């Protein structure tokens with residue numbers, strides 16, 4: 001029986017390689033993930049397909065086993081680290097547009113929350129679609145969001161939350177924008193696994209984005225509307 005070390009990634013067919021990547025992500029094997037990402041790219045896969053079919057699909061399996069108590073925080077951290085290795089290779093490829101920025105976005109994970117994989121993915125895809133993105137990282141207070149929105153003269157505020165305990169903080173940020181009379185200056189998009197459309201409406205966001213691709217499409221739609229409103233009649 002061949003053991004793990006005998007597997008030569010470059011000899012696997014695409015489908016087998018993708019499944020192997022899911023396993024390697026699960027096992028937190030960063031170098032193997034990076035090697036496999038490069039192999040798929042060399043075979044002509046688009047960066048977007050590598051991201052969604054190999055990395056995000058693999059992370060979904062990790063998420064299910066974390067939920068079910070089969071994986072624990074240390075293992076999930078390793079998986080996240082391997083995922084980030086793969087994303088690091090894809091980032092410049094997804095961001096290669098060369099076009100003038102479509103709009104400016106400030107994005108960050110809310111206070112109390114350190115999950116950043118999904119938020120990083122959204123930032124990457126937005127850059128890939130031609131947006132200029134300021135990524136505030138994790139654990140952001142209302143003050144940090146507000147400072148960045150003002151300093152960057154942003155069009156869009158993106159907030160991410162992965163915990164049911166941190167998602168209400170999005171409302172704190174939106175309420176503060178309203179109190180300061182600047183709510184309508186920004187398009188507010190929210191996302192993260194525990195959110196939904198109803199929550200987004202209830203807190204006064206402009207839209208809930210199920211995933212990074214939806215975030216890009218939604219941001220484009222809102223920017224087009226903004227430009228149409230600004231155009232002389």
Ligand code: B1M
Pocket residue numbers: 056059060062063064066067068073074076077080107112113114115116117118119121122157158159160161162163164165189190191192193194209210211212213215
């Ligand atoms: Co945590 N974690 N975690 N975790 N973690 C979840 C979220 C959880 C659902 C797991 C579970 O129990 N099933 C659960 C939350 C339960 C709940 O709130 N009801 C949970 C828990 C409990 C915790 C801790 C409390 C565990 C503990 O310490 N006992 C702790 C909390 C720490 C804290 O934040 N204060 C914790 C810690 C961690 C790690 C550090 C180990 C690690 C994070 C590493 C990192 O991010 N650097 C981790 C991970 C990896 C997960 C899971 C397994 C995977 C999250 C992920 O990266 N998904 C997660 C389980 C799950 O979500 N099923 C879980 C992949 C990513 C691509 O998807 O983030 O959903 P996602 O992003 C998507 C969309 O949601 C959307 O687009 C993205 C791309 O398509 N999106 C946006 C996200 N943000 C957006 C912003 C936008 C638009 C779209 O703005 C416009």
